[in-house]
Amino acid sequence: MPATAAPDAVHTQTPAPPGADFRALHRDDPQIAEILLGELARQSDSLQLIAAENFTSPAVLAALGSSLANKYAEGYPGARHHGGCELVDAAERIAIERAAALFGAEHANVQPHSGSSAVLAAYAALLKPGDTVLAMGLPYGGHLTHGSPANFSGRWFDFVGYGVDAETGLIDYDQIRTLARAHRPKAIVCGSISYPRHPDYAAFRELADEAGAYLIADAAHPMGLIAGGAAPSPVPYADVVCATTHKVLRGPRGGMILCGAELAERIDRAVFPFTQGGAQMHTIAAKAVAFGEAATPAFSAYAHQVVANARVLADALAAGGCTVLTGGTDTHLISADTAPLGVDGKVARGRLAAAGIVLDTCALPYGDGRGIRLGTAAVTTQGMREPEMARIAELFTAAMREESEGAGKIRTEVRELAGRFPPYQG
Template structure:
């Protein structure tokens, strides 16, 4: 990539940018929330729209000169409606967390009750963690997955909702490898006269492609990230029915944000257009197939895969049964040295600190973007197992690094 203009002004930043391209080219990104966008998306995000303020919404801007900003935002909205079948779409949130904030601000008062999945069981900070604004603003109670099965127990969830009487029930997760039964959770929410927010941040692209059930038209509100499995401009999105459209739009602007990042909205529009092409469905299907191949490889080598497998893009491994003295951070750090980048992660029934947990989380979206098929993904799984078994052996790390480099060379990222 050409950073010559940056280099002429700021060589230190140019060094960092070029170093990051090199790092991505020569490592395997397996953090489940990461992906590689196209050069078209990156070009849109680096466009002249970064110079433009466009507070408000198309046709109702607070500044002049927004005709092209309007064009881009309307394209993003129309394409999102086509992708997910939503009645109303707001594409302005700067992130998935701010999309969730928009829903909370629109529908809740401070002190209202949120029922959501506990972070160490696969939830997200913005669902009610005490360190997050949600935990500081609202009364939060959290449900868990069954530690024996790794699955959500919907009957227990219903009982907990009846006892807690929440104002909103949050579904959708950051480390849950199974398909979500949106209808069951909607029934739970309705039974206690609560709203249902489905956060599909991780699976936005899988839902758009029809390889995961959709909560759109089921849940009252659907939020998501636009840069994970959907591979569009970095940011967030809110979808809802027309009856909540005005409240949501007012909560995003002026409630939670000022001017939208119009260059990112342009990236969203371009990425959504790419996702409307037939080959995107093939990409999403392969992402899931690769994740299942990865889970199967781990299981064959005696690693404990949470829930026994996966229905989506991620695999969660509990190291305790097979490697009781090994932590997720041990493995994460050794893998990074070998060129495989994933993250340590808490697991159901976690007995260690969240900063040095008992599991690892691996995702396949970025590998699939690079062209990895099931066979190549199994090869990566074998390399991960080698590191898990011998994370503190430098010869093993060096040998795996050579194999990783060969895989990177065989699946180039950017020409």
């Protein structure tokens, strides 16, 4: 089926030809240059449905590759441990101001290197080793920082996991209340890596107040939707909000923390000097660019299109035989069980990868094996809309039913669809 043209409000990418810096790299280190070119080709001729990935703008990429990468800047604007920080101070102040304004927060810290770094700093600011924390259990979509024994969170704190209703797949708030009353946690964490519905932040706030606990929102996945007005914000309810700056927000890989003025100093000291050293100033400048882009009407249109695409894709996958968890999605995320198609998530991921459809696996609440997790942020950035989502679902279902015979034809069709919507022109 023919691809539809994307309106300017959604597809905002501009030409990004390789410049002098890339030519220098190709001359001085052709081995790495070829890897970069190969990765760009991979991203361009396959469908990127990993829920945590997106395509940054050329402006964000320019900031990442700028001279700010050379600057050491331990500390905060106006209080650095190194000289020559006047300009990077200005860049960080802009990033802070834009983030606070974008999300309506009293304070923003833009230095965390990742979402996990942001969560670590939030725990360091509010908790002591051994404190009890209530968070979504890993089998139900909790993140590694929500109590995995392989992670600092599970080694340093006493995590109690809450789950979802076995029939609906929705968060069981009554269970959380029961667990909070029994364990009296120091903090409650709301957030997930595979839950496709909006958390009820007001309900979480009430539960935290009843338990005398801090409320920490891990909003890494929905933060871009929140910026675009396509998802509710945890900022009015949570004591601390942790997030990434990539995913739907479409910025550089990194983290951020939002909080009220009363916790600002504790959060800042937990980031530096407690958990991190020098800030990555090129990344902070790129975050400032992304925050500026996210404050535009074009980004709001993009965020709403991401959700519209996800809902169409979820319905089409269900019609094709998948069991879509929670019966659909409110966000960019879709979690599904491919068992009705005769394969588990791991086998599905392999068959889809062979067809050029790239996605992740995820845990299945109350189920055996693994399911799949996919998202629509990247393909929406490319300009794809509802008709393309329906076509992706057709290709998805066809790939599930092909072990080898016919796989080449599907791969060709995927490459043809992706080629109509290049992430970068030029």
